[in-house]
Amino acid sequence: MSDQLTLGKAEGTPAGQAGEPLLQITGLKKHFPVTGGLIFKRQVGAVHAVDGLDLSVYAKESVGLVGESGCGKSTTGRLVTRLLEPTAGEIRYAGQDITHASRRALAPVRSEIQMIFQDPYSSLNPRHTVGSIIGAPMEINGIKPARGIQHRVQELLETVGLNPEHYNRFPHEFSGGQRQRIGVARALSLSPKLIVADEPVSALDVSIQAQVVNLLQQLQKDLGIAFLFIAHDLSIVRHFSQRVAVMYLGKIVEIADRRSLYENPRHPYTHALLSAVPEADPDDHRERIRLTGDVPSPVNPPSGCRFRTRCWKAQDKCATDEPPLVRLSDSRDGHLTACHFPEGPGALATAGKAATDDVPGPRATQD
Numbered sequence: 159m160s161d162q163l164t165l166g167k168a169e170g171t172p173a174g175q176a177g178e179p180l181l182q183i184t185g186l187k188k189h190f191p192v193t194g195g196l197i198f199k200r201q202v203g204a205v206h207a208v209d210g211l212d213l214s215v216y217a218k219e220s221v222g223l224v225g226e227s228g229c230g231k232s233t234t235g236r237l238v239t240r241l242l243e244p245t246a247g248e249i250r251y252a253g254q255d256i257t258h259a260s261r262r263a264l265a266p267v268r269s270e271i272q273m274i275f276q277d278p279y280s281s282l283n284p285r286h287t288v289g290s291i292i293g294a295p296m297e298i299n300g301i302k303p304a305r306g307i308q309h310r311v312q313e314l315l316e317t318v319g320l321n322p323e324h325y326n327r328f329p330h331e332f333s334g335g336q337r338q339r340i341g342v343a344r345a346l347s348l349s350p351k352l353i354v355a356d357e358p359v360s361a362l363d364v365s366i367q368a369q370v371v372n373l374l375q376q377l378q379k380d381l382g383i384a385f386l387f388i389a390h391d392l393s394i395v396r397h398f399s400q401r402v403a404v405m406y407l408g409k410i411v412e413i414a415d416r417r418s419l420y421e422n423p424r425h426p427y428t429h430a431l432l433s434a435v436p437e438a439d440p441d442d443h444r445e446r447i448r449l450t451g452d453v454p455s456p457v458n459p460p461s462g463c464r465f466r467t468r469c470w471k472a473q474d475k476c477a478t479d480e481p482p483l484v485r486l487s488d489s490r491d492g493h494l495t496a497c498h499f500p501e502g503p504g505a506l507a508t509a510g511k512a513a514t515d516d517v518p519g520p521r522a523t524q525d
Contacts, residue, residue: 191391
């Protein structure tokens with residue numbers, strides 16, 4: 159097995175990027191209290207939704223954040239936009255610490271960090287017209303476009319592929335895909351430098367998903383916006399993001415550029431996720447890795463490696479020592495893995511066999 163290298167500043171920098179990241183997250187945590195008692199409510203535990211997350215996003219870069227439902231992806235997005243207050247850790251935007259910044263201190267930053275929400279049906283106020291929904295951020299921030307807010311809103315509608323004449327229509331008059339385009343236009347209204355897209359296409363029909371993703375990709379290219387793209391569909395993330403971070407139970411277990419991660423994944427959990435991605439090639443006989451058991455409770459996460467209760471490579475060390483997120487000596491620059499026994503190059507095709515052969519007892523099975 160390859161020797162591990164400690165994680166340094168240069169190793170966290172993706173190829174082709176220089177200088178400080180636009181967004182730097184260090185040791186980020188969010189614990190939601192669990193209370194008990196019928197009369198006197200007292201805290202009896204905490205949900206470790208995000209539990210020590212390190213991540214960076216550079217200007218004009220798109221970073222994908224993937225993982226199973228409940229792993230903490232959406233919570234991370236809401237922490238970045240400061241819709242939630244972090245329990246611990248640090249969030250730096252353009253070199254400024256915004257972790258616990260006051261509302262007044264956040265005012266100039268909020269216009270540069272916007273969010274696209276998952277559900278286009280609940281994220282738009284049904285009592286407001288499209289024009290007021292898109293124009294509200296400009297009014298709140300005191301922005302007065304040269305040709306007026308209405309003209310600017312109509313420009314944004316045209317930018318996202320909608321008819322500018324629909325300025326006075328209400329959300330219920332649009333389809334799901336059109337509503338999500340309205341949400342994109344609202345996010346663009348303040349000319350942001352970073353957009354957090356929280357599963358922006360998961361609630362849409364498959365036929366519409368590609369249109370919205372292509373729209374976001376074109377906007378990133380034309381406007382130079384950085385994206386934190388949260389999703390569970392690895393095929394969409396591969397199409398959209400330059401780098402991909404894999405999250406499990408509140409922690410990042412692997413992060414790399416998309417080519418390195420998809421062609422040479424190192425963490426067993428990443429192997430399991432990729433084995434479930436449908437392939438169009440009829441000659442691809444990759445075997446499906448089925449993980450047994452459920453995701454452990456975030457109220458009481460496992461000791462050591464959090465994936466060990468479902469991992470076919472788990473050993474005693476995995477229960478006692480938490481693996482750090484580090485670069486392996488035979489990995490490309492920027493490919494970080496948190497595993498005591500990472501997979502070697504080209505192991506994806508044989509991971510299904512290893513799932514049943516490496517350890518006694520079927521912790522994972524094949525189709």
